[in-house]
Amino acid sequence: MKTKMILIPILLFSLQCSRFQFGSNATNDQTAGAVVTFLQGNITILSQGKESKAKIGDVVRPGDRILSKLGRVDLQTYRGEVIRIKDNSDVLFRDIAGENRPNTELHLWAGNLLVKSVKLKSSQNLSVTSPTMVAGVRGTVFSFELEKGSVPKVKVYEGAVSVAFKTSPKLVEINEGLSVENYNRLVKTLEENEVVLEPGERLEVNPNLNELVYLINAKVAANALTNEELTGFSDFDNGLSKKESVVTPQEKAEAETLVSIRSETIQKQIESPKDNSSNPSEVAVATIEKEHAGKREEALNKIAADAAKTGFDDEEEIHNHYSVLETIHKSNGDVLSGAVVAQLGDIFIVHSTKGVFQLSIDDIEYVEYKNFSVKTKVKK
Template sequence: MKTIITLLTFVLFSFQCNRLQFGSNQTKDQTAGAVVTFLQGNITITSQGKESKAKLGDVVRPGDRVLTKLGRVDLQTYRGEVIRIKDNSDVLFRDIAGESRPNTDIHLWTGNLLVKSVKLKSGQNLSVTSPTMVAGVRGTVFSFELEKGSVPKVKVYEGVVSVAFKTSPKLIEINEGLSIENYNRLVKTLEENEVVLEPGERLEVNPNLNELVYLINAKVAANALTNEQLAGFTDFDNGLSKKESVVSPQEKAEAETLVSIAQETVQKQIESQNSNPSESAVVTIEKEHEEKRVEALNKIAADAEKIGLDNEEEIHSHYSVLETIHKSNGDVLSGAVVAQLGDIFIIHSTKGVFQLSVDDIEYVEYKNFKVKTKVKK
């Protein structure tokens, strides 16, 4: 039986945002945090105004901000959620669940998240927010993407995600800039337009309404929202909707690479309160994650072999892409990159399924462009 989390009402959500921001008014819980279990590239963590380069074993606390440039990082919380922050992302952890702290609240300013939740108990919550949206989840795998100047993209791989607009309760006091008819339509849309996404579905957002919600959120607090700005918006009837979006083999494979290590290891590291992880702790985290990701990659490769594709047309049809993989030794494979984790690529080619390291590959060539995975020395 699928359980759907009930999203907060606007008034309650505003209260929650104020209460959760930087974890300032929450009961102190020294177990609230998430451990860096895997990372690539340039990752920075800002904690209490101090910026540092992320390292394996670092603990992210409520109020910390994570910025990825050309890199990505996997985090595992005390409760067991696994969160992948992808390239060029800016993420604020407004709250992180702990032993006595029930909520994990992740705010995405820009970028792309892949989240794997645990089965939550009554009273526990996991939410991902943007300036205009809130996604509530329970026991699920989903992605949440936000590009600057665009609308949020939410896609569910497993489980259920409930999505709604996030806006100020003060909206009910702002009606001078709208006709009574348009004002009533706007309030009705924002209060009732919640969408429940299931596996293989993605969110569709009305850009016009998204822009208005952003405007309200940005300016209501400062009392800077003018009647003229409100009067220009009339398309309120279609706020949120959902469309079928089949989970691709590559997306399914990436979700499988979002592995978790022993919860005892994570909890012990969080409870240690060390700003600099001990060498033994780092070794344990690295070893456990490597074992889990090897298992995941082997399973992905085995599943690809079972499909039995052995020609370009079948591979292209299944993966919706056809690539030429140029190996460092001069060999060439025709097929598709199924998954990548760290320095390992899984290639499904006409010659079979291979696990290749980044050093084995010179570059991957697509039909109209090239993506180099290694630069010639």
């Protein structure tokens, strides 16, 4: 006789599921959007079935998708959140906060995000999801990374992030795929295994359980979940946990480069009508570029000043501090031994035995690491 069990929907964040429903606020809010404030390389925006190359000043709306290959892009929302989408990422903007829209919800299919939130009210939310996980924040800086075929990686630089498994909202009927004991363990793990990450902590995910949650999410809607696919899943005792992961000087520096410009500029751009070509005006683009360049310069100057304050001036000290030692070959023939602390656009911050320098990409021939080298331009 077959045993039939019902897997109860898993409610996230203390059973307050409604707070994280995708597109839960259907208000037609014209202020809901995010503006491209900085980009490098080739970035594609998919909007209402159309594909376009991203430009400074472009406005991304709820439902739009961004694809980055060899490039990265920074966006700032109407509410003030700053989001960096790194190389080889695929991100769906399921919702974006506006004046009357409380949620920003990003879905990462693959790639790497760096997110800086603003202080949120109790009725507001910022969440990042993958096919198996959801991370909710309250005024923080964190990264969310997902490689295909791997488990999500979440790391907190500032504030706190609450992470939980994300399962299908529909009931899942399981026939003999799991024993009663394993079924009860699975439900208990998913219901109770919410982890709150704090600065210097990263997420640890049980790959076996992550695979099962993915399987449930992917197949339950199509009623394609079979007993054979469930057989063998038994490691449910450990779902999510956290591990110490010190924020490196390079990570701290990158977080500081995630700068925001005046909210008035962003809000005006989101609310402004487009011309017939759907392009932002030249005046708007110039304003955004000027403000962002000023904030970038402030951030890079601070990073350079903080590096100089360490007083490290020999290779061993620099290596111990940055966990890397590099040889920077300059275009004029000079050679610096040290570490690249940060890079934003065409500017590098280099902490060397000869001091701390801000170098443009044109100043650098190539950077040589201990076991490999990365060329920043064609070697002459």
